[in-house]
Amino acid sequence: MINRPDPHEETYWLDDPRNVNRLVYGFYVVCGLLLAIDVFVPKHSPFVIEHTFAFYGVFGFVACVALVLIAKELRRILMRPEDHYDR
Amino acid sequence: MIVELSPGLILICGGLLAPLLPTRLRPWLMIVLPFVAFAHILALPHGEFGRVQVMGLSLITLRVDGLSLLFGYIFLIAAFLGGLYALHVRDTAQHSAALIYAGSALGAVFAGDLVTLFFFWEGIAAASVFLIWAARTEHAYRAGMRYIVMQIGSGVLLLTGILIHYWHTGSLNFGVIGLASPAGLLILVAFGIKCAFPLLHTWLPDSYPEATASGTVLLSSFTTKVAVYALARSYAGTDILVPIGAVMTAFPIFYAVIENDLRRVLAYSLNNQLGFMVVGIGIGTELALNGAAAHAFAHILYKGLLFMSMGAVLFRVGTVKGSELGGLYKSMPYTTGFCLVGAASISAFPLFSGFVTKSMVISAAMEGGYFWTWLVLLFASAGVFHHAGIKIPYFAFFAHDSRKRCKEAPAHMLVAMAIAAVLCIGIGSFPSLLYSVLPFNSTYDPYSLDHVVAQVQLLFLSALAFTLLVRSGIYPPELRSTNLDFDWFYRKPGRGLAVAIGRIADDAWRGLTAIGAWTAHRALGLIEQAHGPGGILARTWRTGAMAFWATMMLAAYLVLSYLRS
Numbered sequence: 001m002i003n004r005p006d007p008h009e010e011t012y013w014l015d016d017p018r019n020v021n022r023l024v025y026g027f028y029v030v031c032g033l034l035l036a037i038d039v040f041v042p043k044h045s046p047f048v049i050e051h052t053f054a055f056y057g058v059f060g061f062v063a064c065v066a067l068v069l070i071a072k073e074l075r076r077i078l079m080r081p082e083d084h085y086d087r
Numbered sequence: 088m089i090v091e092l093s094p095g096l097i098l099i100c101g102g103l104l105a106p107l108l109p110t111r112l113r114p115w116l117m118i119v120l121p122f123v124a125f126a127h128i129l130a131l132p133h134g135e136f137g138r139v140q141v142m143g144l145s146l147i148t149l150r151v152d153g154l155s156l157l158f159g160y161i162f163l164i165a166a167f168l169g170g171l172y173a174l175h176v177r178d179t180a181q182h183s184a185a186l187i188y189a190g191s192a193l194g195a196v197f198a199g200d201l202v203t204l205f206f207f208w209e210g211i212a213a214a215s216v217f218l219i220w221a222a223r224t225e226h227a228y229r230a231g232m233r234y235i236v237m238q239i240g241s242g243v244l245l246l247t248g249i250l251i252h253y254w255h256t257g258s259l260n261f262g263v264i265g266l267a268s269p270a271g272l273l274i275l276v277a278f279g280i281k282c283a284f285p286l287l288h289t290w291l292p293d294s295y296p297e298a299t300a301s302g303t304v305l306l307s308s309f310t311t312k313v314a315v316y317a318l319a320r321s322y323a324g325t326d327i328l329v330p331i332g333a334v335m336t337a338f339p340i341f342y343a344v345i346e347n348d349l350r351r352v353l354a355y356s357l358n359n360q361l362g363f364m365v366v367g368i369g370i371g372t373e374l375a376l377n378g379a380a381a382h383a384f385a386h387i388l389y390k391g392l393l394f395m396s397m398g399a400v401l402f403r404v405g406t407v408k409g410s411e412l413g414g415l416y417k418s419m420p421y422t423t424g425f426c427l428v429g430a431a432s433i434s435a436f437p438l439f440s441g442f443v444t445k446s447m448v449i450s451a452a453m454e455g456g457y458f459w460t461w462l463v464l465l466f467a468s469a470g471v472f473h474h475a476g477i478k479i480p481y482f483a484f485f486a487h488d489s490r491k492r493c494k495e496a497p498a499h500m501l502v503a504m505a506i507a508a509v510l511c512i513g514i515g516s517f518p519s520l521l522y523s524v525l526p527f528n529s530t531y532d533p534y535s536l537d538h539v540v541a542q543v544q545l546l547f548l549s550a551l552a553f554t555l556l557v558r559s560g561i562y563p564p565e566l567r568s569t570n571l572d573f574d575w576f577y578r579k580p581g582r583g584l585a586v587a588i589g590r591i592a593d594d595a596w597r598g599l600t601a602i603g604a605w606t607a608h609r610a611l612g613l614i615e616q617a618h619g620p621g622g623i624l625a626r627t628w629r630t631g632a633m634a635f636w637a638t639m640m641l642a643a644y645l646v647l648s649y650l651r652s
Contacts, residue, residue: 004378010326012417024554030273031551033549034544041540047458057544063469064552071344072563079345081116085578 033056091136093149094159095194095207098166102186102214106179113182119640120186121163128159135199144259147199153526154380159197161384162189164510165308165391165540169555172395172503173301177258184217185305192309196316200259201249204317208245208281211310212238219294220300221474227297230329233574234294237287238310241280248273264321282314282365285334287315288573292342296350296407301396303350307357307394308387315364315383324371324633333460335362336467343474347565348399349407349483353390356433356475359467360386366464367448370455373527378447381525385440387512389432392507393479396426397498399504400483407483409565414488423484424495425504431509434476434546435468440511442542443518443533450531467551476546477553482565484513539652 013019038054048057101120105113128151137148166189173185174528191210198204212235217230252270253259264271276287285289291311297304322328336359343355360382367379399422401407416423428439435441445468452461495501514521522529556562617624 014416015411015488024558027554028545031547034540034547037540038544041537043537045453046456047453047461054544056541057548059465059470060545061548061552063466064473064549065556067340067466067470067473068344068552068562070558071341072561074341075205075345075563076566078342078570078572079566080571082567082569084571 090127091138091149092127092149093137093194094127094163095190095192095447097127098122098186098190098193099210100190101143102188102190102588105183105186110179112176113179114170114176116182117173117185117189118167121167121170121189125163128156128197137199137551141202142200145200146203148203149195149197150199150261152484153524154316154319155196157380157384157524157526158312159193161387161399162193162196162309162312165189165194165305165387167301168391168395168440168507169301169305170309170502171506172304172398172500175497175500176299176301178221180217181221181299181302184214184221185302188218189213190307192313195313198261201245201252201261202259204261205245205249208313209239209242211313212242215306215310218306219298222297222299224297230294230637233372233578234290237280237290241277244280245272245277261317261320263323263458266322266325266327275325278317278321279331282311283319283335284331284365284478286340286573288335288339288358289572292339292346292351292354292572293574295354295357296348300401304391304394304398307353307390311357311361312383312387315361315368315379318365318368319376319379323368323376325369328365328369330369330456330459332362332365332367333463335359335365335464337362337470340467340470340474342570343470344478345563345568345570346410347568349409349412349479350394350401352409352479353393353397356471357390359471360390360433362467363445363448363464366460367368367451370448370451370457370497372451372455374447374454374529374531375451376603377525377527377529377531378444378451380448381444381521382441384521385432385511388507388510388514389429389440392425392504392511393433393475394430395500395504395507396422396429397483398477399500402500403493404491404494408567409478409482410567411638412483412489413486413493414484415491415493416484417488418491418493419484419495420577421501422504423480425501425508426480426484428508430476430480430512432515434472436515436546437534437539437541438512438515440514441522442515443512446533446538446542447531465545467524469545470548473553477550565608 017077035054035057038057043051098120101116105116108116131149131150133153135147136152139146139148166185167191169185173181176182187210191207191214194202195207195211199205216231216235216238219227219234221227248270249259251273252264252268253271255268264274266272267276279288280290318328339355339358339362343352346352347357356400364379364382364386367375367382369375397407399419400412402418404412404415406412430604432439432441435445449461449464449468452464496504516605518533522531531622553562616622619625
């Protein structure tokens, strides 16, 4: 069922790293715009913290970086060879 | 006239009769029967039906209200989609098990009393394990064994709880139970095992990734959601569920980030999504309960869709390990698209189903002033996007090209995925359709400006974190590995302890039998000494000796009678 790609296979748009970079830079711009419009959005939350500038954006960014770094450290404690339970 | 029959029994009967049908027709049962059951529940008015007297207990086998109907609808949709997805399967055991499993889940949500609930509760456990064993691998067999032990354990606790509850209250009604009595605690733990509460959760990421491609789709739909339904029935507003649910949303995502098997990643994110529902039930307001029920509904669809897309990869490529995959969008463009819809839905992007349901729970936490819970839920929302929304499609379909080329998923799988994807977008874009069937009247509007901007910011900046971490090489690579979870305690030291106890018991037994054998040997020796050839009691005595001893006895008798007087 699984075949190796044949050398004459068409190349895809995403195969070109320059296109990937274009996408990524476009994405950075969108993120910047999202943070910028935060000033114009009225806030209704009962929690004061939500009224700080771009709370959700900053929180999401920090949360994900923390998540990945902690999970990476957890590997030291938790990671075992694939056949750990078969031995 | 209404037929007072639990809709679950329609599917269960189908499951029992399936082996009698010709092989070609068998897969169609799972497609046709959900429609029959659907027509049946549509015709039912609200109320309690199907009263049966068994051993002096009066049972209500069919209770119809807003909550049971909502779960009934989604279970039938899930059964139909699961059946369609499994159309290629030629395995009687799987067809029967799937029908009995779906039927039991349906029966459980329409149960009006605890005994009927228990009956279907065990049906769910017994039928579902065959979907795991159907993979026919050593790992699946062992994981299935661990799974069935936990599930039966849940059943035993439930039965014990029901008996104590009946003894205390004299009622078998499947309604509010609460934690006032020990019975309430037992039943909560029974529900908690099936709902994968923290530390009781290990059966879920252990077994679901071992089942067949189509089996996992069904497993992800029923077992845990029956538990969510039962919690909503009996423990709405129980405070302890709020922290329990919050922990459930947060801790599995750490595992999901470092897990290599992508179906196991989905199992961890399933656990995380259950946490949102449990928090909603714990808060217990109308908005929160509506949110929990709606989220269960949406969750079954998008989680099923994600498992279907990974199942298709497993079916075509033979593995779903992140370390082996990548670049599959070239071979499976449609599957990629459907996976992205599922990913957007679980991540709660605006216009996708998770957005309009999860936000009800988060809003309820906010309104109730649960600040820390709210913060944990936000963290979990970012986290679930991170591992289920980005990691799953990224490592399977994009990332570095694994240079694996395969065929697109079979047509019936694509159709099942397409229907699920349309439903995900439909619910997200027209939430009033779902809101109109929720148990409480809802005036909730998810599409306020601040809410949409907040959610989009949260998601995009989470994605930004992922992008930067991957491009800077900090992101942990996918590695072939096993990550230790709580089940390590019983699979390694627990197993060692059991083996040690077994060995001690074995030694003790051997010692005891040795002592017994020695004693018996001694006794036999003594008997032989007396009765054996040449033994004192086996000798042939002369008549004179006999007469002598008879005289002696009579003399002794005479002496004793003198002494007495």
